[in-house]
Amino acid sequence: MITLVLPWFGPESAGGAETQARALAQSLHALGVPVRVWASTGQDSFQPGVAGWPYGTRPYYPPGHSLVDGVPVWRFHATRADAQGLPRLFALRPQLCPDLSQFALHELRLLGSLLGSDQLYAAILAARHDPDNRFIFLPYPFPTTFWGTLLAPAHSYVLACLHDEPYARYRTYRFMLHQARGMLANSHPEAALAQQLYGLPAERIVVTGEGIDLHARGDAARFRQRYHLGDQPLLLFAGRRDASKNLPLLLAYLREYQARRGAPCRLALMGAGTLSMEAAGYASALEPWVLDLGFLDAQTKQDAYAAADIFVQPSLHESFSIVLMEAWLQGTPALVHADCAVTADHAQRSGGGLAWRSFGEFAAALDLLLAHPDLRYSLGQRGRAYVLATCDWATVARRTAAFVGSCLKS
């Protein structure tokens, strides 16, 4: 039995880790691997918490047992940690705790500020000696992963979704990953980052990758007609509207590129998030060059990918980049930031994209691709072949099951 443990899970739960967990659970189930999910009753990290509690703690799903896509799910009430970040279960049973003095106070407080559940920890405690059970905890920063791993280290694997961000360097997470039996990485750079940050031996990390829906088909003409785009060269950005996705940089670069080149293209933005367009550097005078589509339904998203001439991924913090794969699946070439090891690695391995590090390189890459439709087509097709070869969920599920030691039913 594989038990996926994460803060939120369900058909209405948004977020990369939540989407990944749902697809992984479905794929394992489809392969006949016994799988279940343990999560909280909250919806996702975008929802507010109970007053004075962490984000996402407000109950949304009913507690207890349910089925999602045929996969058994148990949901537990969220509970608060104490002022030092210690869950009540561990406060009452200090023998279960590691030596907390090795961790800085702010690291424990970060854990205390995120969703946890004493009921969930109790369930892990009860199941920790089951020889047929393997826990996969995701993602790495949450107390459900930290405290859960410490309760059942011999049966725990961490699907980290690791980014090169400041709190990835906390001792708490280093300690946690050394306690776990192994780590699953979405990409080779993520695995390399884990080795670099935590000194994990290579045999304890496996790149299981991530899948996407390989049957998605976009209609470029329909999208261009709907938004009255004609034949205008179109760049596309997709993703959460966070400063961490580097949208301000992209808007500033586009503005300068258009000024120098006479505005040869247009940028479409799709996605929603907390950053206001004004805070991202958007001004009303950019309106002729920037088309803000907001949050799109699934089919329109695919249409947008297909209609775009170039997909631009400026983000510096990715553990996989689903949107990059989705764009390549529609045959759209990509421009990625060279300082994001994950997307730059994908671009280099696939041959489906080009990387830039400065405005000069951004402009040169756009000049090259906008001037040569046949080159765009070649890169796009390479990207598509890469996705078809590496982003099949059944393959990801087999790698995952093999690593954690479950047997597949015939």
Added chain:
Amino acid sequence: MQHNEAPDVAVILEQLRHELRAQRAAQGEADASTALGAIERELQHCAEQLEITRVVSAHWPLEGRTLYQRGWVLINKVVRRALRWYINPIVEQQNAFNAAAARSLHLLIEAHADLRDQLAELQRRELAPPPHAPPDPGQARPHDTATEQLQALIERQGRAEVRAALPDLGLRPWPLRLRELATVTAHWPLVGTTPLTKARALAQRVLRQYLRWMINPIVEQQNGANAAIHAALPPLLAADGELRARLAALRSRR
């Protein structure tokens, strides 16, 4: 010119009009640059004053000339030293905010200078027709479409591109940073771990409770000023962004 050839009046008139426009533009630019020059000097003075005044100190020299004065100086020094635990953290928080506010203002001044340079460039292009455009670097189709070769091509052509200053990007994180620092508090936790430090913490809490009447109003007033300074930054950035976008649109049409 042959004597029996009539002068092309239209051409002569157009030349005269062009010379007149150039003279007026030059005069306007001189007037504008005089006004701009005054603004620039004022901005430079403000930047210098920011650096001089942003660091608040609670430890200015205490001196006395007479024996009586020196006696009070000694008492005041002892009292000031005894209250360091209370006053210093408040001053440090305010200095952190002042440093962030000063940095933001310096960046705004740089951003303004960049906008001025862009405007000047546009005006120069209005007067002088653009030179023959260099060949579009993207036109030559690369023979080799292997990723490594394309990357090398991009890096080479990227180095030839004139550097883009983009000072507005440096400004983007500062509203959030200022917001984090804007509220100075005089009531952080005072705790101890040993009997001695616990006793000291208790004494400090009692003393702080007594001195609230004096310190809290000062801190509240400063927090009011901090909030006002912080609140000014987003609209300044928005205004900068709007001007920058309009200038880009004008540049794109040249």
